Amino acid sequence: GQNIDQPTEMTATEGAIVQINCTYQTSGFNGLFWYQQHAGEAPTFLSYNVLDGLEEKGRFSSFLSRSKGYSYLLLKELQMKDSASYLCAVGTGANNLFFGTGTRLTVIP
Amino acid sequence: GAGVSQSPRYKVAKRGQDVALRCDPISGHVSLFWYQQALGQGPEFLTYFQNEAQLDKSGLPSDRFFAERPEGSVSTLKIQRTQQEDSAVYLCASSRPTGPEQYFGPGTRLTVT
Numbered sequence: 653g654q655n656i657d658q659p660t661e662m663t664a665t666e667g668a669i670v671q672i673n674c675t676y677q678t679s680g681f682n683g684l685f686w687y688q689q690h691a692g693e694a695p696t697f698l699s700y701n702v703l704d705g706l707e708e709k710g711r712f713s714s715f716l717s718r719s720k721g722y723s724y725l726l727l728k729e730l731q732m733k734d735s736a737s738y739l740c741a742v743g744t745g746a747n748n749l750f751f752g753t754g755t756r757l758t759v760i761p
Numbered sequence: 762g763a764g765v766s767q768s769p770r771y772k773v774a775k776r777g778q779d780v781a782l783r784c785d786p787i788s789g790h791v792s793l794f795w796y797q798q799a800l801g802q803g804p805e806f807l808t809y810f811q812n813e814a815q816l817d818k819s820g821l822p823s824d825r826f827f828a829e830r831p832e833g834s835v836s837t838l839k840i841q842r843t844q845q846e847d848s849a850v851y852l853c854a855s856s857r858p859t860g861p862e863q864y865f866g867p868g869t870r871l872t873v874t
Contacts (some may be wrong), residue, residue: 685861685864694865694867694868700861708859743861747792747856747861748820750806751804
């Protein structure tokens with residue numbers, strides 16, 4: 653079977669750093685994706701890792717270890733607007749994405 | 762508007778009615794995907810098109826669900842004889858030939874009463 657685990661909820665303080673972890677077991681692997689989704693809105697692409705290591709993009713970084721089936725999303729200098737759900741997804745099969753249930757992040761002042 | 766658009770944004774249907782949900786992908790995107798997202802859950806894959814060809818429909822939950830993309834651009838997801846468990850947000854996404862990331866539309870929130 654296929655499974656993605658990520659924490660359901662996290663809370664962090666404005667200006668701080670937060671790390672959202674994701675572990676996966678899937679039947680195929682075409683890359684690990686992170687999406688941001690504000691309530692009632694479409695998921696927005698944040699990052700893509702297909703090789704092991706860290707990808708940095710501004711305040712957001714994403715890490716992948718394929719041998720461990722593990723990824724994390726690192727958000728630095730948190731802003732109130734970063735309050736959203738963060739979805740970990742694995743590319744499987746031809747092209748479709750298998751999503752986790754998402755981590756709801758609340759940024760507090 | 763260069764993004765993926767979907768219509769209607771909200772749809773209320775009585776149990777047993779048929780519904781049709783429309784998706785306009787980003788121009789030039791050959792791949793198109795449909796996902797179903799229940800409240801508090803991540804999106805779940807329904808079906809995938811490359812141009813007009815439906816290459817994967819393994820996620821469609823029953824034969825009441827049908828999708829088409831006859832000219833390789835606009836796609837329609839049809840649900841026949843809707844049931845209460847069909848209530849969800851239906852998301853459409855498209856992707857470029859050269860990149861793996863999928864760009865999502867705002868979704869259609871379907872409520873079956």
